[in-house]
Amino acid sequence: MNTLSTSIVSTSMCLGCISEQISALMDLTFQSSVCLLLCPTWTSPPLHCTSTETGSAPIGPASSVTPCSTGQPCRSGPSLISDGYADAVRGNRFVMPAERRLPLSCVLDVLEGQAQHPGVLYVQKQCSNLPTELPQLLSDLEPHVPWASEALGKMPDAVNFWLGEAAAVTSLHKDHYENLYCVVSGEKRFLLHPPSDRPFIPYELYTPATYQLTQEGSFKMVDEEAMEKVPWIPLDPLAPDLARYPNYSQARALCCTVQAGEMLYLPALWFHHVQQSHGCIAVNYWYDMEYDLKYSYFQLLDSLTKASGLD
Numbered sequence: 001m002n003t004l005s006t007s008i009v010s011t012s013m014c015l016g017c018i019s020e021q022i023s024a025l026m027d028l029t030f031q032s033s034v035c036l037l038l039c040p041t042w043t044s045p046p047l048h049c050t051s052t053e054t055g056s057a058p059i060g061p062a063s064s065v066t067p068c069s070t071g072q073p074c075r076s077g078p079s080l081i082s083d084g085y086a087d088a089v090r091g092n093r094f095v096m097p098a099e100r101r102l103p104l105s106c107v108l109d110v111l112e113g114q115a116q117h118p119g120v121l122y123v124q125k126q127c128s129n130l131p132t133e134l135p136q137l138l139s140d141l142e143p144h145v146p147w148a149s150e151a152l153g154k155m156p157d158a159v160n161f162w163l164g165e166a167a168a169v170t171s172l173h174k175d176h177y178e179n180l181y182c183v184v185s186g187e188k189r190f191l192l193h194p195p196s197d198r199p200f201i202p203y204e205l206y207t208p209a210t211y212q213l214t215q216e217g218s219f220k221m222v223d224e225e226a227m228e229k230v231p232w233i234p235l236d237p238l239a240p241d242l243a244r245y246p247n248y249s250q251a252r253a254l255c256c257t258v259q260a261g262e263m264l265y266l267p268a269l270w271f272h273h274v275q276q277s278h279g280c281i282a283v284n285y286w287y288d289m290e291y292d293l294k295y296s297y298f299q300l301l302d303s304l305t306k307a308s309g310l311d
Contacts, residue, residue: 084120084122084165084167084168085170085171086124086168086170086171087173089171089206089232089234092207093206093207093208093209093221093223094206094208094209094230095208095210095221096208096209096210096211096224097210098211098213098219099125100213102117107121107123110165111163111165111278111279112279118213118218118219119213120164120165120167121168122163122168124160124170125160126158126160126286127160128157128159129161130159130161130283131143133161134161137161141283143155144159144285145263148178148180148265149287152178152287154287154288155287156180156285156286156287157177158177158285159283159285159286160284160286162280162281162282162283162284163281163282164276164279164280165278165279166275166276166280169273169275170272170273170275171232171233171236171273172191172201172236172272172273173232173271174195174269174270174271175268175286176268176288177286177288177289178267178286178287178288178289179265179266179287180264180265180285181258181265181266181282181284182262182263182282182283182284183261183263183280184281184282184283185279185280185281186259186277186278186279186280187257187259187260187276187277188257188258188274188276188280188282189255189257189274189275190257190258190264190266190273190274191237191238191253191273191274192253192254192255192256192266192270192272193237193251193271193272194271195270195271195294195297195301196301197251197252198298198301198305199250199304199305199308199310200247200248200249200250200310201233201235201271202233202245202248202311203233203311204231204234204311205231206229206230206231206232206234207223207224207230208227208228208229208230209221209223209224210224237253237273238273247310268289268294269295
């Protein structure tokens with residue numbers, strides 16, 4: 001795998017201010033959203049300060065968050081977390097996170113080892129959660145990336161806040177957004193593939209399902225009956241099954257580490273798999289892509305891949 005460094009640029013935003021503000025948030029009461037990547041077979045009792053089954057948030061001096069859970073089932077033992085993959089293929093299902101609401105203070109307690117919670121916690125609700133659910137942080141960063149907004153001729157569609165455990169991993173996928181990813185604290189590790197690697201990256205259709213956290217603190221997988229099958233990448237680029245997907249051996253991954261105070265420009269339609277350090281804090285800006293020649297090229301490549309049976 002190659003190492004990519006040229007796409008990382010320094011950011012002039014007040015990233016240090018955001019880290020300081022996280023602590024200040026503990027004295028506030030407001031609503032916010034986060035995601036939890038939960039190990040679906042962990043049977044430890046739920047953290048006492050988590051939300052109820054009705055979805056109501058507890059009252060307390062912190063933000064309330066919507067965790068979501070995804071993750072490969074534990075292989076053995078009641079407390080072994082094998083991974084915390086978000087939106088990933090598990091068996092013959094595409095499994096999405098189970099969402100709950102938690103005080104942000106509970107999430108931070110778990111990250112700092114002062115409390116336990118079933119599964120892997122990850123604040124990763126991608127609905128422009130920073131301005132809508134964490135407005136107290138807005139004074140500490142720009143509402144957009146000025147040079148990117150000028151170059152792209154538009155303002156961002158979404159600004160997202162990310163905070164999670166080291167076990168929280170984002171499975172290989174692509175987005176229809178120009179992505180400016182800013183790391184505030186810790187580091188993110190990206191494995192990237194350009195759109196031209198599409199012929200070597202497998203897609204299959206899967207029945208969508210969601211993990212649900214039970215009152216006992218265990219997890220069950222529930223099919224989403226009303227949803228159509230989801231095309232997703234079944235391959236783990238960190239341990240690819242080349243016997244099943246031999247074409248992937250022709251792909252050439254680029255790897256880069258984005259550290260605190262750095263920004264990665266991730267172009268639309270680039271495949272990416274993401275890991276992070278424990279307690280990593282990040283903010284990203286999503287700019288809607290232009291459906292121009294670049295998009296047409298990818299659609300052609302995608303169609304040829306399917307027609308040739310490379311998938």
